[in-house]
Amino acid sequence: MKERPILVTGAHRSATTWVGKVLAQAGPLLYLPEPFSPNNTWLPTTIREKPFKTWFLYITQENEAGYREFMDATLGYGCPLAKELRAIKRPKDLGRVLWRRRLVHGVGSGRLTPLMRDPVALFSAEWLTDVYDMRVVVMVRHPAAFVESVIRQNWTFDFQNLACQDALLSELLPAYRDRVEAFAQTPPNLLDTAILQWLLAYEAVRQYQERHPEWIYVRHEDLSRDPVTGFDALLKSLNLPFTSKVKALVESSSNTANPVDTKNPLSIMRDSRKIAKKWKNRLPEEDISHIRKNVEGLSRHFYTDEDW
Numbered sequence: 001m002k003e004r005p006i007l008v009t010g011a012h013r014s015a016t017t018w019v020g021k022v023l024a025q026a027g028p029l030l031y032l033p034e035p036f037s038p039n040n041t042w043l044p045t046t047i048r049e050k051p052f053k054t055w056f057l058y059i060t061q062e063n064e065a066g067y068r069e070f071m072d073a074t075l076g077y078g079c080p081l082a083k084e085l086r087a088i089k090r091p092k093d094l095g096r097v098l099w100r101r102r103l104v105h106g107v108g109s110g111r112l113t114p115l116m117r118d119p120v121a122l123f124s125a126e127w128l129t130d131v132y133d134m135r136v137v138v139m140v141r142h143p144a145a146f147v148e149s150v151i152r153q154n155w156t157f158d159f160q161n162l163a164c165q166d167a168l169l170s171e172l173l174p175a176y177r178d179r180v181e182a183f184a185q186t187p188p189n190l191l192d193t194a195i196l197q198w199l200l201a202y203e204a205v206r207q208y209q210e211r212h213p214e215w216i217y218v219r220h221e222d223l224s225r226d227p228v229t230g231f232d233a234l235l236k237s238l239n240l241p242f243t244s245k246v247k248a249l250v251e252s253s254s255n256t257a258n259p260v261d262t263k264n265p266l267s268i269m270r271d272s273r274k275i276a277k278k279w280k281n282r283l284p285e286e287d288i289s290h291i292r293k294n295v296e297g298l299s300r301h302f303y304t305d306e307d308w
Contacts, residue, residue, distance in 0.1 A: 005075060005114035005132055006238060010139030011201035012119040013149040015220045018253060018268040019139060020117030022231055025249050026240040029115040030107065035074045036120040052120075055161040058168035059124040064131070075114045075132060076107030123168060123204055129212075135238060136212070138205055140302050141220040143198045143295045144288055148279035150194035153265055157193050159184040162200070172204055191287060195294050206301050219302070224272040227254040 006029070008020045017033070024031040034040055038052050051067050059067055107114060114132075119139075121128060128134050162168060163184035169177040179196060187193070208215060216237055223230040231250045232242045254272035262270065283291075292299070292308060 003113040003239070005116065005134045006137065007121070007125060007128055007134040008115070008117045008137045008139070009119055009122045009125055010205070011122065011141060011146060011198060012155075013146055013153070013265075014119065014139040014141040015223065016117050016119050016139050017266050018270075019137060019218070019223075019234070020115065021268055022246060022249055022253070023137075023235070023238070023240065024115055025246045026235055026243065028112050030076060030112045032074060032114060032116045032118075034118045034120055035071070035116065036118050036124070054164065055157075056120055056123055058165050058172060059127045060167060060171075061127070061130075062167065064127065068131070071128075071131075075116070076112065077132075122201055123172060125204075125208065126212075136215040137234070137238070138208065138215055138217050139220055140202065140205060140217060142276075142279070142303055142307060143195070143202075143299050144279045144283060144291050144308070145220070145276070146198045147191065147194040147287075147291055148282050150197070151190050152261065152282070154190070155194075156187075156190065157197060159187070159193075159196070172207070173200055176200055176203065191290065192294075195291055199295060199298060202298055202302065206298065209301075221276040221307075224254070224276045227251070227272055 006023065008016050008023065010016055020031065020033065023029065036052050036057060038050075038055060040050065040052070051070050057067075116128075116134070125136060125138070129136060159180050162173075163181050169180060173180070176196070176199065180200070183193070183196060188196070205217070209217060216234065218230070218234060223234075227250050228247065231246070235242045235246065253268045254270065256271050256273065258269045258271045260271050260274045260278055279288075288308075
């Protein structure tokens, strides 16, 4: 019996990589990291023109035409063989076509299930579920922890990526249109950049919780404090086995012998129990107060006073 594909999403820096890699150990799952990313270069397909030129794209039925073929091919639901053959320019392209054919056969026969790990696809999560009937896992992270992580990575963001998406601002994020457009014209400091990114991501998640209670919502902090119990429950909810191989990866990736921070932002080998509250010792008190003042109207939907 074919299993429905899985989408792991949420804000970036919310442990989607950790969750995605653990889930990928649980069965015949095709792990697909961030196909929505404009920087993605791993996709082994002969479709040369990736449609994603904008970060955090909002796809709906109205604008899906430019993305369906690419996503069908990425998820293994088929790409016209004639088109792939016409795209062959080099010997290695033939290898990509053969890989794609095996993938399409594996997904089509039910031997492989797509597992898409992509925080960049957060605003398109409803479209992905409508089109591909995905089971969705949404990661939630404390705003101060998110901000500390973004600042530590020195990840700036051009809000023009969002300001150019009128449908996104009109339909999903209307309360934040003015701020997004202002920040697109005059970039803020990194602290306020991260705060607005958290607000935008979790305003969308708040709406998803209302419309999609069947989705799975996991707080980063809860999973970090008790990884074995948390992952066991998560895999059960996805009808995936919590095998000895999965348990070994959970334990090794969250071990207290691991560092709290790593230079590689995609590394999952961390001391998970220390991660949950490290922001308390990393951020100045005035920054924590500034964060809380700006997010509290939304953050109380996910966190209590005790979480601060």
